[in-house]
Amino acid sequence: MRPGILLAVAVVALVLLPFGADRGMLFLASEILVVVALSQAWNLLAGYGGLLSPGHHGFVGIGGYALYVLTRDLPVHPYMAIPLAGIVTAVLGFLLAPILFRLREVYFAVGMWVAAEIFRIVVMRWDYTGGAAGLPLAAARSLNREWMGASAYWLALAVALGATALVWALMRSNFGLRLRALKDDELAARSIGVAPHRVRLAVFVLSVALTGMAGAVSFLSALFITPVAAFDINWMVTIVFVTIIGGIGRISGPFLGAALYFVLRETLAFSSSWYLVALGATAVLVMLVMPGGLAGALDRLLSRKSTMETQP
Amino acid sequence: MLEVSDLRKSFGRLTVVDGVSTTVAGGECLGVMGPNGAGKSTLFDLLAGATPVDGGTIRLDGRDVTGLPPEIRVQAGIARAFQIPKPFPTLSVREHLVLAASAGQGLRGAALAGQVDEALERTGLGDKAGRTGRELRLLDRKRLELAKALASGPRVLLLDEISGGLTEHEVHALVDLIRGLKSPGLAILWIEHIAHALKAASDRILMLHLGRKVIEDIPDTVTRDPRVRELYLGQAHHA
Ligand SMILES: Nc1ncnc2c1ncn2[C@@H]1O[C@H](COP(=O)(O)OP(=O)(O)O)[C@@H](O)[C@H]1O
Ligand SMILES: [Mg+2]
Numbered sequence: 001m002r003p004g005i006l007l008a009v010a011v012v013a014l015v016l017l018p019f020g021a022d023r024g025m026l027f028l029a030s031e032i033l034v035v036v037a038l039s040q041a042w043n044l045l046a047g048y049g050g051l052l053s054p055g056h057h058g059f060v061g062i063g064g065y066a067l068y069v070l071t072r073d074l075p076v077h078p079y080m081a082i083p084l085a086g087i088v089t090a091v092l093g094f095l096l097a098p099i100l101f102r103l104r105e106v107y108f109a110v111g112m113w114v115a116a117e118i119f120r121i122v123v124m125r126w127d128y129t130g131g132a133a134g135l136p137l138a139a140a141r142s143l144n145r146e147w148m149g150a151s152a153y154w155l156a157l158a159v160a161l162g163a164t165a166l167v168w169a170l171m172r173s174n175f176g177l178r179l180r181a182l183k184d185d186e187l188a189a190r191s192i193g194v195a196p197h198r199v200r201l202a203v204f205v206l207s208v209a210l211t212g213m214a215g216a217v218s219f220l221s222a223l224f225i226t227p228v229a230a231f232d233i234n235w236m237v238t239i240v241f242v243t244i245i246g247g248i249g250r251i252s253g254p255f256l257g258a259a260l261y262f263v264l265r266e267t268l269a270f271s272s273s274w275y276l277v278a279l280g281a282t283a284v285l286v287m288l289v290m291p292g293g294l295a296g297a298l299d300r301l302l303s304r305k306s307t308m309e310t311q312p
Numbered sequence: 313m314l315e316v317s318d319l320r321k322s323f324g325r326l327t328v329v330d331g332v333s334t335t336v337a338g339g340e341c342l343g344v345m346g347p348n349g350a351g352k353s354t355l356f357d358l359l360a361g362a363t364p365v366d367g368g369t370i371r372l373d374g375r376d377v378t379g380l381p382p383e384i385r386v387q388a389g390i391a392r393a394f395q396i397p398k399p400f401p402t403l404s405v406r407e408h409l410v411l412a413a414s415a416g417q418g419l420r421g422a423a424l425a426g427q428v429d430e431a432l433e434r435t436g437l438g439d440k441a442g443r444t445g446r447e448l449r450l451l452d453r454k455r456l457e458l459a460k461a462l463a464s465g466p467r468v469l470l471l472d473e474i475s476g477g478l479t480e481h482e483v484h485a486l487v488d489l490i491r492g493l494k495s496p497g498l499a500i501l502w503i504e505h506i507a508h509a510l511k512a513a514s515d516r517i518l519m520l521h522l523g524r525k526v527i528e529d530i531p532d533t534v535t536r537d538p539r540v541r542e543l544y545l546g547q548a549h550h551a
Binding site: 174177178180181184185187188189190191192193194195196 | 360362381382383384386387391392394398399400401402403407408410411412414415416417445460461463464
């Protein structure tokens with residue numbers, strides 16, 4: 001029961017954070033939670049589904065733009081627009097899936113990359129989405145300025161914890177079994193009746209929906225969105241770094257990876273050219289020294305401790 | 313139940329299954345014999361949909377399933393135990409069977425649990441239900457192949473050399489198990505090298521050589537056939 005209590009205390013502390021943190025801290029915490037959610041979503045597809053996508057930044061951007069366009073054109077509150085942004089990205093993912101899934105392995109990755117590029121170009125050229133100049137948040141009036149930071153934080157917390165809970169529940173469900181079996185041995189899985197396309201389609205749609213919601217949350221407090229920021233490749237770099245460092249295919253990975261990522265970012269204050277080099281070097285080092293990432297190393301540490309405790 | 317006509321498969325210039333036809337009715341067990349490389353496992357690949365056919369048709373209860381992918385064939389009732397076991401390393405034995413019963417037959421709840429328990433009990437894996445695929449020894453991996461196939465609710469059961477590594481006593485138990493499975497709703501095809509076991513369980517035996525059917529008849533006739541003795545039993549004696 002103790003891990004359960006610990007978890008409950010941590011969640012309560014996270015929920016109450018806005019009452020004890022200043023604006024800067026709250027902003028940083030929201031940023032971290034968005035990255036946790038994005039990493040959890042990407043990990044669902046890559047770590048559990050076995051599909052490596054280098055194009056998820058495209059869905060971050062679509063989620064962000066969905067928030068801005070929906071609240072401009074429809075009478076929906078920005079907070080309500082966040083789940084709607086998830087639905088928009090889910091539908092887009094569902095429509096693209098038949099094309100992307102015809103491409104296997106490395107071609108799927110190329111397909112995802114191309115899709116993200118196309119999203120960016122279309123949004124940049126289209127008047128409806130504000131073109132290259134971007135869009136202001138038309139519904140900013142309906143937001144309470146005083147609670148703005150706290151609300152954005154709570155939304156980020158909800159999306160991060162929601163994504164984590166979803167992955168946790170999925171992996172314990174019959175659907176999770178199908179996913180694991182497919183990843184282990186596709187022919188053996190199909191030979192007991194697992195339909196690979198349906199399972200992959202479902203994780204793909206879920207993954208991009210979560211990504212879109214996290215994207216919408218991230219751009220809410222910015223009050224402005226541009227194609228350059230929305231479809232920034234740095235989203236992808238951050239997601240991959242955090243997931244690999246944290247431990248691919250592990251539910252605690254995104255939390256541990258995000259923690260290390262932000263510690264590095266905040267303390268080392270890289271100049272931008274050295275930033276990517278440092279991230280890349282850290283990722284390679286972690287892959288070499290700790291194949292399971294931080295989560296894997298932590299597991300080994302805990303199990304060694306418990307075997308030492310049981311063997312006096 | 314299962315009707316196979318003029319099935320063909322080549323890998324490049326090597327013809328591995330060369331015009332095989334047969335039918336297996338519900339309640340029947342067809343034994344399949346043949347020297348190594350005769351094309352037995354490939355024949356099962358074709359029946360299960362793991363490999364596309366080059367020619368011929370496969371019908372299940374009159375329905376043409378020749379072009380269907382493996383997962384749909386399992387759902388239609390063609391289940392298979394692989395010669396080289398394919399356990400999922402991270403799934404427990406029970407999870408394997410839950411998956412086979414839910415994905416293969418669409419079972420849920422109590423019906424699913426019942427089917428899983430029955431497959432565990434029949435194959436003697438009950439005390440290993442919590443082990444992961446990675447932890448199983450070869451013998452248990454073979455049992456798990458059979459258990460998975462049973463848990464998917466088969467109408468046609470394809471068993472590929474599942475007796476490998478068994479002791480004489482265990483082979484007898486396996487024969488009893490297969491006899492016990494016989495029912496009007498199930499057709500069994502069993503590939504095996506142990507002639508007396510195959511004889512004891514089968515209603516007919518099909519002898520395959522170089523992808524062709526040499527003979528298909530009742531066990532006594534097949535094992536007495538001079539071609540079979542030369543090709544297969546003779547070879548077995550030398551080995
Ligand atoms: N995927 C494949 N590609 C090329 N040759 C194959 C393939 N699968 C089987 N074969 C060949 O087909 C022949 C029959 O193999 P198989 O069906 O496994 O025989 P059996 O099960 O009767 O021992 C062998 O010569 C084998 O090398
Ligand atoms: Mg074989």
